[in-house]
Structure formats: structure tokens, C-alpha cells
Amino acid sequence: MPPSPKVDSGPSSMLAMPSPGLPPFDYIRAGDRAEVTCLLLEHGADARLLMGGTDIFVQMRDGALAPSIVIDVKHLSGMMVMSFDPQTGLQVGAAVNMNAMAASPAVSAHYPLLVQAVESVASYQLRTRATMGGNLCNASPAADTAPAALVLGARCVVWGPDGERVIPVNEFFLGVRKTALQPGEFLTRIDFPIPPAGNAGRYLKLGRNAGGDLAIVGVSVLGYPDDSAASGYRFRIAMASVAPTPIRAYAAEMLLAEQPISDNTLAHAARATGEAARPIDDLRGSARYRKAMARNLSQRALTDVWVQLQEER
Ligand SMILES: Cc1cc2nc3c(=O)[nH]c(=O)nc-3n(C[C@H](O)[C@H](O)[C@H](O)COP(=O)(O)OP(=O)(O)OC[C@H]3O[C@@H](n4cnc5c(N)ncnc54)[C@H](O)[C@@H]3O)c2cc1C
Secondary structure: OOOOOOOOOOHHHHHHOOOOOOOOOEEEEOOOHHHHHHHHHHHHHHEEEEOOOOOHHHHHHOOOOOOOEEEEOOOOOOOOOEEEEOOOEEEEEOOOEHHHHHHOHHHHHHOHHHHHHHHOOOOHHHHOOOEHHHHHHHOOOOOOHHHHHHHOOOEEEEEEOOEEEEEEHHHOEEEOOEEOOOOOOEEEEEEEOOOOOOOEEEEEEEOOOOOOOOOOEEEEEEEEEOOOOOOOEEEEEEEEOOOOOOEEOHHHHHHHHHOOOOHHHHHHHHHHHHHHOOOOOEOOEOHHHHHHHHHHHHHHHHHHHHHHHHHHO
16 A cells, blocks of 8 residues: 655645745835835835735745835825816826725716726725736736726826826836836826716626636727717727737727728727737637637627717717
């Protein structure tokens, strides 16, 4: 008879665990923005910022990141503030959590697409910690709030060695986990302009389960009447998880601005959206499946937005 496997519940079995915990690091609660910039310049990639911690600590636990200092900036001025002005739009501090965004009457009234996007992230419990700022800065191709940010024309307000600057969100993502943030810079706020009058939006996400999985594909559509377009309407379409960065489907958008809107046009646009996808094979789905789902989800989202636009006419 073979010997029975040895069961050891002592400290040595802890060492055998694949994810034994976090590596050692110094936690620094920054005093002000200038200190954050100094620390980032001094430590470079060895320093990381902390928002909700739902990405960074998972990556540290899994050995993908090992910063020697983690800088907490949530308490700094403006980071937790959210405000809406009917002339200028919505400002969301980088440390505002997703549940606070979804619960805001101004966000629900003027940016319902944003509510759909944040509510598609993980679970209610996780969203009590998770921030949209962290979601964008983490720069995962699967970030669920990125397509909404793209179609709503969000701007990332950052602080750095030269003070404040604004990066349009369509210039923010440079690659997988790469952003346009320069050395010493960090995100302080996300600004959203007033959405076009009469708009309707939809975010559709396909995950492996209904309980809050990362997107296999995510498609965001914003449509609105516009007399300057030959069709009388413009649509903005953005996707998650189908390319190294979140992307817009510009060819499909053009088609919808130029051709009279019909079931046929919507189907053509959905096909063009699928063609814009440049996905990879990974454990959540094959590239072929993702492309097909980009087309199917965009067909559904476009149809849904079109129905809403017709009802609001
Ligand atoms: C169980 C689970 C389920 C999840 N499901 C989803 C999902 O369905 N959809 C989805 O999109 N994501 C999901 N995530 C990922 C994660 O929850 C989100 O990306 C979340 O929005 C990250 O926000 P955070 O505040 O926790 O960021 P943090 O973890 O604090 O930070 C994320 C990264 O951004 C950097 N960073 C943070 N703030 C700044 C800043 N102000 N300036 C510069 N850099 C900064 C950090 O250094 C870190 O590298 C899931 C995570 C878990 C653990």
C-alpha cells in the first residue's frame, strides 16, 4: 500500500502555499500632493499608489508586483469629492468608490451609462472599495469603466512635477497596464462633460458567470440625435477586453452617422464593430469567440440604444 500523503498544518505548509500573502512593503500616508510626486520621482516603479487596493494587493499577493512603498492618497484634498454642475459636468475624485458613484442622484440622472458600467464590476462588497480611478490607472484591457469613459469623453486630471494637466481618456491607455502618466504623476480626478442632449446609452458585458467576473467582452454604446450627421444621429461605440487597450469602433460609428438608421445599418455597424476587435486567446475565451461576441453584443447594445432614442423622440 502506498504511504498516505503527509498532512502538515504547521508553518512549513504555509510556505508551500502558492499565494502565502503580501510581500513586505512600507505603507506611507502622504501629507500632500507634492510629497506624492517627490516619492514617485524618488522611487520610480518601486512605489505604487493605493486607492481601494482591489487590484494592487491581488497583484502583490500573486507576485506580479512587489513595490517597496505603497502610497495612500485617498485622504488628500479633493480625492473623495464628487460634484456636478449643469454647465460643466461631473467631476469624480480619483478615490470615490464605485458604490458612491452609483448612488449619486446626479450620476443616475445625467450619466446612467456610468452607473451601468460601475455596477457591472465584481460585487457590491468589492465596489465599496474599488474606485473608477483605480480601474483606469490599472489599465487592464478588461476594465469595465473604460468603455463608458471613452464614449462619454472623460478627461483624466493628473498632478505631477509641473502641476496639474489633463489627459483625454482616449489618450490615457498606451498598452496592457501602461498609461500616459509620466514619472511623478498621479490621477486626482475624472471629469465628464455634459453628455449630448437626448442621448441614450447601454453597457453590455459578457463574463464567465453572472456573479461579477472580468469581461470576456464589454461593449458600451452612446447614441444621440445630431442634425449635422446625414443619418440625423451619432453613435459612439467602445469595447473592453478585445485589444491591448480599450478601443473605439470608429468605422462603425462613421457608418451610423452616414447611413439612414435601419435594422440593416445596425447589423452592418455591429459587423464593423466585431471587425475592429483585435482580441487574444486567453483563459476567459478564444480570440474567435471574442470577435463573434463583440459583434453580437454590439448588435444588441446598438438596437437597445436605437429603441431608446425612438421612444424619446
Ligand atoms: C474579486 C475581484 C473581482 C473583480 N472584478 C472586476 C470586474 O468585474 N471588472 C473590472 O473592471 N475590474 C474588476 N476587478 C479589478 C478591480 O476591482 C478594479 O480594477 C478596481 O476598479 C480597481 O480599483 P481600486 O481602487 O481597488 O484600485 P487599486 O488596486 O488601489 O489600484 C489599481 C492600480 O492603479 C494604481 N493607481 C491607483 N490609484 C492611482 C492614482 N490615483 N494615480 C495613479 N495610479 C493609481 C495602483 O498603484 C494600482 O497599480 C476585480 C477585482 C477583484 C479582486
